[in-house]
Amino acid sequence: MTSQPTGWTSSTMAPSIHRHADPVALYDAAAEMVATHIRQAAEARGACRLALAGGSTPRPLYRRLSQPDLAEHIPWKQLDVFWADERCVSPEHEASNYRMAQEALLDHVPIPAGQIHRIQGEIEPLRAAAHYADLVGDDPLDMVLLGMGSDGHTASLFPDTPELGHDIRRVVVTRSPVPPIDRVSLGLTAINAARLVVFLVVGPGKAAPLAEVARQLASPAPRLPAAMVRPTSGALHWFVDDAAAAELPELEVET
Ligand code: 6PG
Numbered sequence: 001m002t003s004q005p006t007g008w009t010s011s012t013m014a015p016s017i018h019r020h021a022d023p024v025a026l027y028d029a030a031a032e033m034v035a036t037h038i039r040q041a042a043e044a045r046g047a048c049r050l051a052l053a054g055g056s057t058p059r060p061l062y063r064r065l066s067q068p069d070l071a072e073h074i075p076w077k078q079l080d081v082f083w084a085d086e087r088c089v090s091p092e093h094e095a096s097n098y099r100m101a102q103e104a105l106l107d108h109v110p111i112p113a114g115q116i117h118r119i120q121g122e123i124e125p126l127r128a129a130a131h132y133a134d135l136v137g138d139d140p141l142d143m144v145l146l147g148m149g150s151d152g153h154t155a156s157l158f159p160d161t162p163e164l165g166h167d168i169r170r171v172v173v174t175r176s177p178v179p180p181i182d183r184v185s186l187g188l189t190a191i192n193a194a195r196l197v198v199f200l201v202v203g204p205g206k207a208a209p210l211a212e213v214a215r216q217l218a219s220p221a222p223r224l225p226a227a228m229v230r231p232t233s234g235a236l237h238w239f240v241d242d243a244a245a246a247e248l249p250e251l252e253v254e255t
Helices: 023-045 059-065 097-104 126-136 164-165 188-192 204-217
Strands: 015-018 048-052 078-084 085-087 144-146 171-175 182-186 196-201 235-241
Touching: 015 023, 023 048, 023 059, 023 144, 023 235, 059 097, 078 097, 085 097, 126 171, 126 182, 144 188, 188 196
Parallel strands: 015 235, 048 078, 048 144, 144 196, 196 235
Antiparallel strands: 085 182, 171 182
């Protein structure tokens, strides 16, 4: 079910909420949207610049995208892959967001190696951020995939970092409350400049923070980073399963 719920309005377009009874249906639908958007961006602008989410939630989405029924219809040679954030660890480290995407997707599709733009988690964070900012550049990303932590963080933008809402840098160095501590992340400026932002939120552990984010989305001064994701002109989609949506305000079915 896709809906435009009350109480989720933000300063720009209201987000579209895609609620699915189970994660399998959610990942199918999200993969379809991602694949379609890659094709549309490639057709419209000759290339698609996609930033992948980290954490564990997106793994099934990446595996789904690597399956032939979708992968054969994605113009991989017109796709440039970035990351929404990275832990400051080596690319071989088990906590590496690059490694997760490599194993779940990139090793299984014909994307040219030169079009994979990882954050160099193995070098000093400020240097990694400067290098990555050059890679990302100033053009809007076509799509940013995001997860959400149980504390309402997204990418590696964590609550209670006062400068967060005012930081105009496209790439930032942050510190996580849980290891790996040092992080490099897209900043809100780069995320909110994207043409399409897609959140993936799955499981009962996200029900309370998701409800709090929903409440804060209508606020002019949200506290949780996930509620600060309000694309300036792009579209915002939330893919949530029933377990994560259990505490959401009533959703109006999209007409
Ligand atoms: C990261 C992610 C982070 C993640 C949330 C949710 O590097 O950890 O960018 O923002 O999306 O922490 O993580 P799970 O999907 O593992 O619950």
